[in-house]
Amino acid sequence: MKKNIRMTLEYDGSRYDGWQKQGNTDNTIQGKLEAVLFKWTGQEVEVYGSGRTDAGVHARGQTANFHIEEKFCPSAAAAMEYMNRYLPEDIRVIDAKEVPERFHSRLSAVRKTYAYYVETADRKCVFERKYVYGLGRELDIPAMEKAAGYLLGEHDFKSFCSNKRMKKSTVRRMDQIGIHTDGTKVVFTYTGNGFLYNMVRILTGTLLEVGLGKRRPEEMTAVLEARNREAAGATAPPEGLLLMQVEYDGEA
Template identity: 60%
Template sequence: MKNYRIIVEYDGSRYDGWQKQGNTDQTIQGKIEHVLERMSGNHIEVHGSGRTDAGVHAVNQVANFHIDTDKKEQELLVYLNHYLPEDIRVKALNQVPERFHSRLNAVEKTYLYRIEMGEKSQVFERKYIYGLHKNLDVEAMGRAAAFLCGEHDFKSFCSNSKMKKSTVRTLKNIKFQKEDSRLFIRFTGNGFLYNMVRILMGTLIEVGLKERSPEEMTGILHALDRKEAGYTVPPEGLFLECVSYK
């Protein structure tokens, strides 16, 4: 059995997230596994670097799978892209060591969130940007972000209240980039909890709208209570942008 790593981009608009589920066949993982099983005739499990939620997109999702095939790398890449839906594309494929695991070996991830602050979103971008349509105080948001960076218990920023594993994560940085009426925010860290980026973003937006002060971030972290943080922003503005390995 050979172990292959793939880099995938997808439009998550019509999917129920990355992870295969028993009640739907509309998942990214499920679509890729279906094509590989069609080719090999065997059950193939695809491991993703992380589980993107329903409606969330990816520019560079990393995944790996083990398969017994005589096809060369380029032939396997062409086969996948031929049978995958048009909104899922394998950008690269290569054989990796047997023990490589896309999730367990990942050391850092970057998520991008896109916001439209102007009166109306551009028509061809509306599925890939959050139409907030309100001006934000980016300087205040930057000051709030500084309180959130570093190693913290991010339980207040997790939607899974029954999570038993550690909710401590290291948020390396939060970077802001403004282009005309659009605001791009990048979150880089060693791992993210369920809905963590979307809750962080909602909380920072409330700071940008003067509904919270930047200094409140410390209290929210210490509360370890989801009710203390801001709202969960919609998924369409969120992209998994980069996954880093040693």
């Protein structure tokens, strides 16, 4: 008999090649998790994540699940203890629970929240340098807030997707975009029912262009309607991005 174990993870993605395991590298978050499970069981155990964070992107609340035979895993607490004993120090399981067999971290998710941190001062704090984009310029917050308003609701976000060969629907619902200051940092938060490849980083790059006076807030409507990646702004660097939370039915 197998158990389905759901984990909540935090990780520093600085030195990893993203979430998804790849044939040309074993230096991924998924790869490290599966390596520990193989050490434990002697079997290949696949770990399913709620989403594929890019190389250099971090997480405070990534969700993942895996199926494991009961003889190896008497409880979710045992799984959490074993994983944390052998995982690298920049990956940590912060919660684990047994869930129904049909639960899937990605397919069962209903909302996700990301945060993106931008430093407007000349230099980044030494202790935050791996987790903040060092823009080094002042930003027009009201203009960016106005631009963000045009992006709320359900839209085709194809212009904000780096995968030009995307065949599946690019329609997503954006529930909330928050922009606030924290000292000299500007923090963007995005909550929606799903995000396309590089979507948060492109949204941020586009809003930063508004904040720098390179675009008008009203242009967001035309960017959405274009359904063309070339219409949106630059892709913001990965280091400022964190996956904060994944929500499921009954928990939102």
